[in-house]
Amino acid sequence: MITQVNVPGYDKPVWKLLLTGDDVAVSRWVAFMVVVVVVVVVALAYGALRGWWQCRRLRRQDVRRASAVALAKTGRLAEAVEEFRGLVATNPQDAANYFNLGAALYDKGELDEAITEYRRAIELDSKYAKAHVNLGVALRRKAQVDEGIKHLTRAIELDPKDAKAHYNLGSALHDKGDLDGAIAEYRRGIELGPEDATAYYILGIALREKGELDEAIAEYRQAIELGPKDAKVHYNLAVALRDKGELDEAIAEYRQAIELDPKLPEPHNNLGVALGEKGELDEAITAYRRAIELDPNFAVAHSNLGGALAAKGELDEAIVELRRAIELEPDYAKAHYHLACAEGLRGNLADAVAALGAAIDRDAAWGTEARADPDFDKIRDDPEFQRLVRDEGGQGQKPGLGTA
Secondary structure, eight states, X not given: OOOOOOOTXXXXXXXXXXXXXXXXXXXXXHHXXXXXXXXXXXXXXXXXXXXXXXXXXXXXXXXXXXXXXXXXXXXXXXXXXXXHHHHHHHOXXXXXXXXXXXXXXXXXXXXXXXXXXXXXXXXHOTTXXXXXXXXXXXXXXXXXXXXXXXXXHHHHHHOTTOHHHHHHHHHHHHHTTOHHHHHXXXXXXXXXXXXXXXXXXXXXXXXXXTTOHHHHXXXXXXHHHHOTTOHHHHHHHHHHHHHTTOHHHHHHHHHHHHHHOTTOHXXXXXXXXXHHHTTOHHHHHHHHHHHHHHOTTOHHHHHHHHHHHHHTTOHHHHHHHHHHHHHHOTTOHHHHHHHHHHHHHXXXXXXXXXXXXXXXXXXXXXXXXXXXXXXXXXGTTOHHHHHHXXXXXXXXXXXXXXXX
C-alpha cells in the first residue's frame, strides 16, 4: 500500500508529484519532511538527554545519601546531619530525606528537631510506616506517650509485620502502666523477630513487674542465649532470682554482670545485698564500697553500707554513711530507719527517736517494724519511742540492716 502524505497547499499524493515532475512541489514536500525529521530527532534527543540527566542526578543523590548514612553509622553525626540537610534542599519532595535527617538528629539527641523532620516526612507520605515508628519513639522519649502510641499504632496498621513497631508500642504501653498490653505487643514482636535478644529482655522486665517471676526468668535466659555479653540482662536475671530467694544463682549472675561491665555500680550494690542476706557481711561491705567508688552519689549504696557496718558493730562509720545517704536523698525512708537503728544501738535516744520519726513520716510502715526490732532494745521503754511506734504503719516490711 502506497502511503499518501498531504503537504499544506497541495492535495495531490506524493507519488503523483514525483511523476509530474513538479519541482516546486517536490522541494516543498522535501523541506517539510526535513523539518519533521529534525523536530522528531530533537525531541528524541531532548528526551534522552533529560532522562540521562535525571538518572545521573538520582545516582548522585543515592551516592550522597549512602555517604550520609555511612557517616551516621560511624558516629559522625554532625557531618551526617549536614549531608541530609543538603539532600533535603536538593530534593524537598523526597520523604526519605526528611526521615534520614530525623534519624541523624535523634541519634544526636536533638529530639525536637528530629520530631519536626519525621512530621515532614509523614506530611509528604502519610503511609510512611517507618516514619510513624520513629516519630512514636521520639515522642515517647519526650514523655508525649499518648501521641507516641497513636503513631506506633498507625505504623502497625500500615505494616503489621514490623517487629520494631510492636516492641516500641509495647514499651509505650509499659510506660502507661498497661502491663498486659505491653506483654502482648512484646510477644507479637518476638513472633515476628525471634532472633532479637532485646525483645526477650524487655518482655522479662514486664513479666517481673507483674510478679510472674518464673516466666520473667525464662525470658531473661532466652535473651542471654541470644546475646550472652549483655551485662544488664544478667543483672536483671539476678534481680529476679533474688526475688525468688535463689541467692546463690543470683550472686552468680551479679558476678557475671560485673565481669561483663565492671563499671556499672548497681550490680555491685545488689551483689552486696545478696551477700548480706547470706550473712557474708565482709564481702557485702566490699561490694558496697565498690559501688560507691563508681558512683559517689549512690544514696542506696551508702545506706546499705551503713546498714552492713552497723550490723558488724562499726557504728561510727555506719552513721557517717547513713547521714551521707540522707544528704543525697532526704526522702529515702530506709536510710532514716537504718540511722535510727544505728543510733539506737549506741543508746543515743534523742538521735534515734529523731531519725525514726523521720522514717515514719516518709513511710508509716517503719513504725510497725520498729516495735519488734532488737536494734531499739536500749530505748524501747522511752515514752517518746513508744509514742512513735504505738499506732503507726500497716503490714510493715522485713526489718534488718544491709538490704536494698
